[in-house]
Amino acid sequence: MAKTDKVNFSTPSGFPEFLPTEKRLEVHLLDIIRKVYESYGFTPIETPVIERLEVLQAKGNQGDNIIYGISPILPPNRQAEKDKADKSSDNGSEARALKFDQTVPLAAYIARHLNDLTFPFARYQMDMVFRGERAKDGRFRQFRQCDIDVVGRRELSLLYDAQMPAIITEIFEKINIGDFRIRINNRKILTGFFQSVGVAANQIKACIAIIDNLEKIGEVKVKQELEKEGISIEGIDKTIQFINIKGSIDEMLGKLKHLSESMPEAEIFKLGVTELDTVIDGVRNLGVAENRYCIDLAIARGLDYYTGTVYETTLLGHEALGSICSGGRYEELVGVFLGEKMPGVGISIGLTRLISRLLKAGILNPLAATPAQVMVLNMQNDLMPVYLNVSQQLRKAGINVITSFDSRQLSKQFQLAEKQGIQFCVIIGSEEAVSQTAALKDLKTREQIQVSLDDLAAEIQQRLQV
Amino acid sequence: MAKTDKVNFSTPSGFPEFLPTEKRLEVHLLDIIRKVYESYGFTPIETPVIERLEVLQAKGNQGDNIIYGISPILPPNRQAEKDKADKSSDNGSEARALKFDQTVPLAAYIARHLNDLTFPFARYQMDMVFRGERAKDGRFRQFRQCDIDVVGRRELSLLYDAQMPAIITEIFEKINIGDFRIRINNRKILTGFFQSVGVAANQIKACIAIIDNLEKIGEVKVKQELEKEGISIEGIDKTIQFINIKGSIDEMLGKLKHLSESMPEAEIFKLGVTELDTVIDGVRNLGVAENRYCIDLAIARGLDYYTGTVYETTLLGHEALGSICSGGRYEELVGVFLGEKMPGVGISIGLTRLISRLLKAGILNPLAATPAQVMVLNMQNDLMPVYLNVSQQLRKAGINVITSFDSRQLSKQFQLAEKQGIQFCVIIGSEEAVSQTAALKDLKTREQIQVSLDDLAAEIQQRLQV
Structure with a gap:
């Protein structure tokens, strides 16, 4: 151009x-x-x-x-x-x-x-x-x-x-x-x-x-x-x-x-x-x-x-x-x-x-670069329907979500989430998709837990309120 | 001028x-x-x-x-x-x-x-x-x-x-x-x-x-x-x-x-x-x-x-x-x-x-002229400390309140509330002040009830949610 x-x-x-x-x-x-x-x-x-x-x-x-x-x-x-x-x-x-x-x-x-x-x-x-x-x-x-x-x-x-x-x-x-x-x-x-x-x-x-x-x-x-x-x-x-x-x-x-x-x-x-x-x-x-x-x-x-x-x-x-x-x-x-x-x-x-x-004067601080609280990562393109669906479930619960459409390796996607100040990453691979669970990683505490998809929104909401 | x-x-x-x-x-x-x-x-x-x-x-x-x-x-x-x-x-x-x-x-x-x-x-x-x-x-x-x-x-x-x-x-x-x-x-x-x-x-x-x-x-x-x-x-x-x-x-x-x-x-x-x-x-x-x-x-x-x-x-x-x-x-x-x-x-x-x-096109309608949901009326000037206090209690509970500083008769104050689309009026006379109660008038339903001041905020919140 x-x-x-x-x-x-x-x-x-x-x-x-x-x-x-x-x-x-x-x-x-x-x-x-x-x-x-x-x-x-x-x-x-x-x-x-x-x-x-x-x-x-x-x-x-x-x-x-x-x-x-x-x-x-x-x-x-x-x-x-x-x-x-x-x-x-x-x-x-x-x-x-x-x-x-x-x-x-x-x-x-x-x-x-x-x-x-x-x-x-x-x-x-x-x-x-x-x-x-x-x-x-x-x-x-x-x-x-x-x-x-x-x-x-x-x-x-x-x-x-x-x-x-x-x-x-x-x-x-x-x-x-x-x-x-x-x-x-x-x-x-x-x-x-x-x-x-x-x-x-x-x-x-x-x-x-x-x-x-x-x-x-x-x-x-x-x-x-x-x-x-x-x-x-x-x-x-x-x-x-x-x-x-x-x-x-x-x-x-x-x-x-x-x-x-x-x-x-x-x-x-x-x-x-x-x-x-x-x-x-x-x-x-x-x-x-x-x-x-x-x-x-x-x-x-x-x-x-x-x-x-x-x-x-x-x-x-x-x-x-x-x-x-x-x-x-x-x-x-x-x-x-x-x-x-x-x-x-x-x-x-x-x-x-x-x-x-x-x-x-440092009396107030800027906020995170995005209102998104969660990034749903893209582990494999064929699971995109799951990622889109999970993202919509979270949004319905009032959570701001970015779905990653990035095909690059997870570490790059984590970086992108971190750079924008997003607190949570949701990771779903083929095993999780079958068992209807997700790994939830808190980028603040570095803690990662397994959560069933049904409980994911509630789990995130609870952690956001702390 | x-x-x-x-x-x-x-x-x-x-x-x-x-x-x-x-x-x-x-x-x-x-x-x-x-x-x-x-x-x-x-x-x-x-x-x-x-x-x-x-x-x-x-x-x-x-x-x-x-x-x-x-x-x-x-x-x-x-x-x-x-x-x-x-x-x-x-x-x-x-x-x-x-x-x-x-x-x-x-x-x-x-x-x-x-x-x-x-x-x-x-x-x-x-x-x-x-x-x-x-x-x-x-x-x-x-x-x-x-x-x-x-x-x-x-x-x-x-x-x-x-x-x-x-x-x-x-x-x-x-x-x-x-x-x-x-x-x-x-x-x-x-x-x-x-x-x-x-x-x-x-x-x-x-x-x-x-x-x-x-x-x-x-x-x-x-x-x-x-x-x-x-x-x-x-x-x-x-x-x-x-x-x-x-x-x-x-x-x-x-x-x-x-x-x-x-x-x-x-x-x-x-x-x-x-x-x-x-x-x-x-x-x-x-x-x-x-x-x-x-x-x-x-x-x-x-x-x-x-x-x-x-x-x-x-x-x-x-x-x-x-x-x-x-x-x-x-x-x-x-x-x-x-x-x-x-x-x-x-x-x-x-x-x-x-x-x-x-x-x-009449597809959307204008809202009320004020965000206030409640007007605390002025029955007698010497009760103003009570009116101010009650107003602040309601605001603390998340309710938008106009305190009437108007010294005119109540009917004029009701008119003013109605004209602005305010749903509730709180009326406290000397009797109510003594008994720590208020009359709560719903201008939509025309209903009026007596409520203790302690319950006033909760009562209004409940009615606002209906």
């Missing part, structure tokens, strides 16, 4: 792909995440990869993202249509682009299907999003985000905020990635605090963004940046003192309530403390272990659409990974196309990046 | 999206399909949505497809980078586009990871593909294909071809869409037949394409088209006679073997019959019921890369839907980037289109 010359068949820069061992891990994690999301009643949706550009830019929150616009490329035999296509709104001139997050599409989805949805609308979405970032370490241009959001019409109970830490905890306990801590804060507390130290209303978002960078840039830099914003030395000192308040949940709530009493004018601060108190109360009633979460006054989430509760999740001992699950409550995001108040609360797991980093 | 004016928030033409009821059906079908694929040892992969244009066009088989090229759109605050980006190979000038099928990407994937894969390489892939088709009924510009392919190096046993009908059968029996028939043929038989009636080698593919259209255009049109190709009247008559040969599997094989004996020169015909015989033998040994498949000499698959076995699947009584699962064997497709012979065999289910058409 002639080789097609000179084609660079590598993936475009920033678009890596998983090996089967890694993709199987992703599928496994998606199953876990989906199951937890569904256990709280979140329902799946999927929005198109391609949206109208005006939709994607509606919130003005393209932010720093490079969006990928699309333009049709006609096949050589249809170049004549080009002019027509360029004129047709259906084919060319209406600007469309790839979605860069799942929040704007959620807003559009709700606007598109308002009368078909029930509210509060709790949805999960695990689609790919696309950003033309400069491709550098761990930054992908296509990546999967596993998001949940609950959206209400006009109002939304704070208990939805309380469910988020319970969901995060369940997911990461099931994924078994080690000790983690969910850091909870409320942006109203930060806003109220900055009001109380005399920061002007139009500067508050900038100040919050600065302290949100505390871990990245350090305290000295935070002070400098606050100074650049024109905050007084006293204000800066108070800020540093404030965001460094530490303690158990109860201690933190006590201190915040105490502070709020000493700030008679700070309505927003008080509201923030009350909201946080309600949320923490809900988290407790949901049975989340106290070592899984804390109140951290220094976290704020960069995105300025958050208005209340915010979350970040730190993998203890691996702080450099950054937050592995973040989110918060927002008021003015989802109703953008309808002009209606639609408060929401949500979290997001950047799964592609998380897997890639957890694999690199 | 101010409405963002004039934004057309509808999906772009040709990019529909599912409601939750429909998306849940898709998720359910994907689970079924994946499970069957994995039971035969197929392993998941996913290739990037975006590939180099030269990769997508490598096989020259953009065909009639309009490909979506991509071009970065800088955010307003980064327009200055535009010139630079246009010059940089990393950002602009290297042509990239959205994948339009999964076969070319599979070839690229194998080339990219050759040394990390084991062969025969059996993979499944259920990604979205993109084609700039004119959006007309049932034609989408973004759709999910659920593909499997097994690819060998140099050779590949025909028993892989035999597995495909077994896989198709299992999937559609599990989806429970009614009676279907897998039509099997071998393109070598058609090629050999046309040789035998004197059709020139360079015309054979065109003739095969014509008879492949038999169902679409009818016999009269097929005759006309063959005549246009310059086939003799005698040849046309023989062709019509040939593709109309009907009978049971054994009758068909008998007739084909008989024909091949009367064609001493037709090596390719003979080879095709031998291959078909081997494949059918394998299908039988895999235990596929005989009413699920047949030999149909008129099917060929339009795509001219198929070289041997071909499959189409017809839903009986709904022939107008076209083939619901098709595929075949190819020789010169996957090795294109490596210049190596890599025979493969695969099938594809065009899931998005299939779901959309089966829903329209």
